[in-house]
Amino acid sequence: MRVVLTGGGTGGHIYPALAIGREISEREPGSSLLYIGTSRGLEGRIVPEQGIAFENITITGFRRSLSLENVKTVMRFLKGVSRSKELLRKFKPDVVIGTGGYVCGPVVYAASRLGIPTLIHEQNVLPGLTNKFLSRYVDGVAVSFKESEPHFSKCRNVVYAGNPCATRxxxxxxxxxxxxxxxxxxxxxxxxxxxxxxxxxxxxxxxxxxxxxxxxxxxxxxxxxxxxxxxxxxxxxxxxxxxxxxxxxxxxxxxxxxxxxxxxxxxxxxxxxxxxxxxxxxxxxxxxxxxxxxxxxxxxxxxxxxxxxxxxxxxxxxxxxxxxxxxxxxxxxxxxxxxxxxxxxxxxxGMPESASIIYNQIVGLQRKK
CATH class of the missing domain: 3.40.50.2000 (Glycogen Phosphorylase B;)
Structure with missing residues (x-):
């Protein structure tokens, strides 16, 4: 399987992505992983240390109050989408998985526009802005807490999967x-x-x-x-x-x-x-x-x-x-x-089988495509 992982800013977004990647590699030896993140986030250091190919895009998060900086963020998002499409066309992934943080916004959105199966994972009870935005475009959502499900009512394929870090x-x-x-x-x-x-x-x-x-x-x-x-x-x-x-x-x-x-x-x-x-x-x-x-x-x-x-x-x-x-x-x-x-x-x-549940959800997305 060829997989693009994306998510960053904090370890809370990065480690679940790596756990999903690890599960895929164990289930399907020979799989190819590419992680798309920012050089400013922790992923720029953590991911290469795991021996996973890493590509960089430039993006910043939205501010929750009206700000001229948000206009610049929109422009960076559009450029990030364009850059992501280039990377995706070159890598040709079977699936793109986002685990939150603003960096996964342009990557997962670009994948959905290109018709690539997409999944997002939400770690917290209350979803972040990026995952709430992406839920309208993705093929599947995996949540860590049962209480999160109502926040993703616009997506039909929502699975209570737990957090894949539990598996490690x-x-x-x-x-x-x-x-x-x-x-x-x-x-x-x-x-x-x-x-x-x-x-x-x-x-x-x-x-x-x-x-x-x-x-x-x-x-x-x-x-x-x-x-x-x-x-x-x-x-x-x-x-x-x-x-x-x-x-x-x-x-x-x-x-x-x-x-x-x-x-x-x-x-x-x-x-x-x-x-x-x-x-x-x-x-x-x-x-x-x-x-x-x-x-x-x-x-x-x-x-x-x-x-x-x-x-x-x-x-x-x-x-x-x-x-x-x-x-x-x-x-x-x-x-x-x-x-x-x-x-x-x-x-x-506890859901120690979380990574396995998410893997099966990913396989299901590919079959539907």
Whole structure:
């Protein structure tokens, strides 16, 4: 199969595209993949590192208020469509898959005009502007959350497929997770992650809750700060425990995140769609602090979806403090029956077969064409 993948700006759009590409390559060895993105987005660095051919177009997103810049964006979109058509005619794909972010707008639209089968994947409960626009032209839509379906009423082929990033944790190794952290097997620990770039509010709340963790004497804490916050957070933790912080491990990042997630007792952090897909695929209870600094406040909608199912608790950032963070953790880690009930609810939401569902939807689109 010859496949064009597109989507970018953030890892939340890029990693689902790569997961779909990986599933296609495993199902159909010898498939050819081309990723079309922008050099300004993270995809310009991440995709080539995966050994996938990469082509660049120039495009910017629309501003939500009236602006002269939007006129320039329209012109860039039209040029992006023209450039995309050139790339598509040259590559001759069997299907074009968009996973959100403004870069996929001209690419997927160009493909639809050329009669190439097209599919978009929406990661969040509340769709982004680009996917809402493209839904009028594409042949199929895959959604991560059931609640997203009504937003795509203009497209007949809408499939509740989950997030393909959930599939990558199927091979996660719990033992490797414990070992990588230097913990004995089955050590109960809370994994706190502020996202790929870290989150200052979560970092500050974590430091302020340190004097309280003695109330959970058997629980360890693993805090992933992000590179930019690592030094200051690690120093604060070391000072709080006079260098003897055996139950608290501070890391700038974790390379083998699926293994560590699989070993965790509780996830605490943001409500990025791809991360939540992995968490529910593994059946982890969660304490979510959604970022308020995202388009359309979509992380809060993601978090509420899990909370309404009984799989997560939520603290809004405006209510976040050392006390509320510890209180939320203690309410789950201090109640074994509740922890297990949340884990069961989380597992019921997980869709580890997501990539396979999307692959089958793609195959169906090709047959219809």
């Amino acid at each position: 944790v199927l091979k996660a190794d719990r033992r490797s997770g414990f070992s990588s952290l230097g913990f004995a097997p089955d050590t109960p620990f809370v994994l706190i992650v502020g996202g790929s770039g870290g989150a200052r509010a979560l970092n500050e709340a974590f430091v302020r809750m340190l004097p309280l963790i003695g109330k959970l004497p058997d629980v360890h804490f693993v805090f992933v700060t992000g590179e930019r916050f690592y030094r200051e957070t690690e120093s604060a933790v070391s000072a709080a425990f006079q260098g003897n912080s055996s139950r608290v491990k501070v890391l700038p990042y974790i390379a083998g995140m699926p293994d560590v997630l699989a070993a965790s007792s509780l996830y605490v952090g943001r409500a990025g769609a791809s991360f939540l897909a992995e968490v529910t695929s593994l059946g982890l209870p969660s304490l979510i602090v959604p970022s308020p600094n995202v388009t359309n406040n979509h992380q809060e909608a993601n978090a509420r979806s899990l909370m309404n199912a009984g799989a997560a608790d939520m603290i809004l950032e405006r209510n976040l403090s050392g006390e509320t963070l510890f209180g939320g953790i203690a309410a789950i880690m201090g109640d074994w029956k509740r922890q297990q009930a949340m884990a069961s609810a989380s597992r019921s939401l």
